[in-house]
Amino acid sequence: MSKVKESAIVSATSALQPQGPSSSYGLINSFAHQYDRGGANVNGKPSYTVDQAANYLLRDGAAWKDLNKDGTISLSYTFLTKAPSDFYSRGLGTFSQFSDLQKGQAKLAMQSWADVAKVTFTEAASGGDGHMTFGNFSASNGGAAFAYLPFDMPGSHKGESWYLINSSYQVNTTPGTGNYGRQTLTHEIGHVLGLSHPGDYNAGEGNPTYRDATYAQDTRGYSVMSYWSESNTGQNFVKAGGQYYASAPLMDDIAAIQKLYGANYATRSGDTVYGFNSNADRDFYSATSSSSKLVFSVWDGGGNDTFDFSGFTQNQKINLNETSFSDVGGMIGNVSIAKGVTIENAFGGSGNDLLIGNALANVLKGGAGNDIIYGGGGADQLWGGTGADTFVFGAISDSTKAAPDRIMDFTSGQDKIDLSAISAFAVNKLPLQFVNAFTGHAGEAVLSYDQGTNLGSLSIDFTGNSSADFLVTTVGQAAVTDIVV
Structure with missing residues (x-):
């Protein structure tokens, strides 16, 4: 003993x-x-809770409908092989198909949204509760990419997302883990699913900055849907001289998409x-x-x-x-x-x-x-x-x-x-x-x-x-x- x-x-x-x-x-x-x-203001702006930020990302009220009432939003998608009939009339420049690298990274970005919410993605010409398309454009209109919210109205182009590639902008040709090209894919798919920017701004519309943010947590430290650097909220995603980005939905995005679809x-x-x-x-x-x-x-x-x-x-x-x-x-x-x-x-x-x-x-x-x-x-x-x-x-x-x-x-x-x-x-x-x-x-x-x-x-x-x-x-x-x- x-x-x-x-x-x-x-x-x-x-x-x-x-x-x-x-x-x-x-x-x-x-x-x-x-x-x-x-509670108290941060950076001279109101500080939003996770729920408040999620609600703001959903303020436009856009969402896909669960047509078969199975509790899951099932979306089909295609990588376009030719330009839609109204592509050139929209002033988008030259059309190009997604490369194999872009396709693979887009699938990973979709997977990251499906991980957190009751949403599935299937590569098919049609079917499900809605259809998504991916393609490249060349016209420099002030934005690196754009997508349409899923509003039910004629000519809404819902499901479409477009990515800029031209001689002056090549970021979207090489998406990868932690880089801006991959975050761009995740961001645009977020729009296709129904999430808006955390503030009332868009690329190519004026010269918005973080000063235009509605609330303090409108940064890339909290949401991939934000335009503004994480440094505005005291974070730093720089390492070995390189700037890195989230490849998947962040805290406020996750809360928002789960409010929308579960x-x-x-x-x-x-x-x-x-x-x-x-x-x-x-x-x-x-x-x-x-x-x-x-x-x-x-x-x-x-x-x-x-x-x-x-x-x-x-x-x-x-x-x-x-x-x-x-x-x-x-x-x-x-x-x-x-x-x-x-x-x-x-x-x-x-x-x-x-x-x-x-x-x-x-x-x-x-x-x-x-x-x-x-x-x-x-x-x-x-x-x-x-x-x-x-x-x-x-x-x-x-x-x-x-x-x-x-x-x-x-x-x-x-x-x-x-x-x-x-x-x-x-x-x-x-x-x-x-x-x-x-x-x-x-x-x-x-x-x-x-x-x-x-x-x-x-x-x-x-x-x-x-x-x-x-x-x-x-x-x-x-x-x-x-x-x-």
Whole structure:
């Protein structure tokens, strides 16, 4: 039987005086609220919630009708081989067919919309609830592409999307993962499905800028339907000198298309990994090296899911809460979680990472580097990895006797357990008194450690009832000097 050596760790006279919330908690709290929406103005514009932004993308009221009432919008599509009869009368210049590369990328863009909503696409000359067409034009009219909203009216051209290719503009000839050509395809298909721009502007009509945006989140950090740089909302999709773009619908687009046609919960309903070691089977969700460029909003139908960003060497900030943004692989705000999505686990890389869990039981791994890890609610498994790591707890409910967190690799003298933001310390300035056993006084703490199993725990009685209100367990021994209040 292993021997429990509690008294060897602390004496009954050991006590810590609260110093106020730590800088580590400050970093957690600041990042957790960096992208808060609604309420106060941002950039001099109203801040829209996800629902408000989704409604604005749908303000024109255009949508395909479910003709056979099966609960899914089924669209057929063709890649045009010749110009429509009225093509030249519309002043579109010269017609050209889609290349094989364009066709393949258009199919991937359609797939990304079908992933998130009850919409299907079938290559056929006709059929379904409506028909889409793709073609190229050459006339420089101020826009790189255009498409028609699905209004039911004579001459509406609904289902058509057109892409500019001429000697001066070649972007649409080489669409690919993360480039502007691929985002253009996704954007125009969004119009075909019924989404408008987030503001009342169009290419070729005047000289609109972000100053003309109706609301603050009208940027390419929130919607592929936007014209404006993500830099306007504090994000940065530049890496190694190159500008990158979303290849699939972003947070507000996903919310909008799901309001219109319903959410597709069959998509990735099993255990899915995003980033390194991805099994998501989508090019924009996969990373293969530290130089990979990820720009995406994740939609996931269920399962136990993981953000694996372990192969990145840059400092990262990862937040697992729905509608949150993360700084991944050297970019800022480039990964987000759509409304209604739950991601359970996050793996950081070899930089100094900051990880924020959600209310579920998370597995959070910092990896190498000096990481700051906040599990939040739920019985979390927390791995600091190598380096000096700080495990932050912001409330008693973050780790309770009923659902305690476990720090899986605690190293005394290097790692810290940070309790400084718990209100009993931060607000009430309750001293933390270490004892060998509870005696019925609020603020008493017991550190225990079993040498045989290498398991320890920190129990705190905040109410004076001689029972642990807060409990965190450790693999490895913690000392009084490792605790921050």
